[in-house]
Amino acid sequence: MNFARRPVAESGQTARLGFEDIRHGYGQGDVVKGVSLSAAPGEVLCLLGPSGSGKSTLLRIAAGLEQPHHGRLLIDGVEVTGPSTFLPPERRGIGLMFQDFALFPHMTVADNVAFGLQRLPRASRQAAVGEALARVGLSGYRDKYPHMLSGGEQQRVALARAVAPRPSVLLMDEPFSGLDSRLKDQVRAETLAVLRETGATVMIVTHDPGEAMGVADRIALLKDGHLVQTGTPRALFSRPESLFAASFFSEINRFEGKVEAGRVEIPFGSRSVAAAMPDGPVTIAIRPGDIRLSQEATLSGQPAEVLERRFLGTQELFRLRIEGTSHVVDASISAGAIGEGVGRVFIEVDDQTILVFENREQTPYTRDT
Template structure:
């Protein structure tokens, strides 16, 4: 069993060539929790992981493991003394070593026989003990990923760091390998930080998600929190495709090309950004509140993707609906939107 630890980033700052890459970021990962660091390329996810591992030093702030400072003004523990494991994106298996020797590589503090037993136990945990004497080239990408996970877990780290661990896998394998990895982490009771740029992957794996942008923490919470209660347009658009409109509050309502919606929590005259998820737009043969014309439609299997022209909008409205609901060849349709799916945000920089 892994001895799960709490890892705390306390007001972390980092600069690279005079450019701020991490900006006053504070975040805690609880024992046994799986936290995903999510964000676009360049948001600071991997830098934060490297700081946690001890590969990179922060410019300011502290890193605490179980409330003990391991990097900061008072201390800087080298990577090998932190009790933090790191699983690389490319797995980094040694091609000239057997699978068993790869897993045993980080167990140098143990006697040889005990290290072998621990390595075999870690391989058994990921279902690959029968490959112990094979070499990495004989294994599939998914199997190599599980070996890398076994190697990272073998020393029983307090925290396991995983840098986009599924990015090199075939898309057909990702779902099953991801599910297997999560099951292994749960069984090991490991504290884990997983870096990804894929919102769906984060939602599938994480107890909580920390969304980063330009080195700043935008929002942290459960997948439900970030999807249903995004703090801004960036968060909303990161978790789903949206149609975006501008509107002004009048008598507690905001008007858009897709209809009027409740805005009673905002002051009259306030300008708003109104976000409507593609999945929230219903395309109907008749009976909808808004007339529309089909510009194009694409069959995507389970769903169809529509581009639609509507009165009052210079930009096409996009929609994803279940396939075969709209008769083929139909040009003139109607649209409806469920008001509970509308997301309202105060317009950035509005001083009216």
């Protein structure tokens, strides 16, 4: 085994991070199954998936905390993990930010941020600490201790500590999961601004699709150790390649159907499908937000009975039964669009929002309840 000693990137440089056919597991079976993936220099890449999908294992492999059973990890084209190579974590030019922030309670904010800068002369170290704290808006917090800070402030200290050494790659494991829901949007926006300023290549692990879409340049969606789909947030949401991908980003109304001669029957009538779709059984998915409701009959509207409605502030959720069928659908519309007490509405759906998947043992994502 070649335990390389040199760093692969100078401080402050951005780097490409690449996984090649990574396989790894614990005990029986692999939790990462042949994943090949790369993050471009300066890109924010989110590893997204449910628990057990392998995303945190990939992060640990990138950090040098795990050595995979098979495959290679490259930083700027240099192999740092492979069949005969292992570069120690401290030589990879990588920064780490953990889910629980991992601040040292007996150290001041300044000392926490300076922890990874011990090789610098004192004056340079203090300057780097000041610069990092200024980036996260905590210049006046140098002498405070972690217990004196709010959750959002602790998160910013952890971010300052991670970016202070100016890593070429920054790895973040569920960095916002411990925050109050009211703080998340603000802290995410502040964090993204800091990351853009540093220019580091960033890989963020999360199980929250909304979070991934809010911060990522690209998303890598994982399931059961396999890479399901990669792309921009818009591409994964608008053009999911599987029923799992469609259902992971949103609740869906799901129907079974059959394609014949380029058309499929759904509860809203006969619709055309992509020319490449072969004849045979399919699953149709329609997001609640893509269903339009009206109180007045329309030419293409399908009448439905209102079974239930729930007010959620700016939105209302409707549960509806399509007249003449046993099909029940959920719709999400702007609050107030349908008058109180209305028991019958008309449903319309644009063809472009109807997702059709061939039946090849596809399963949707089921959220915990």
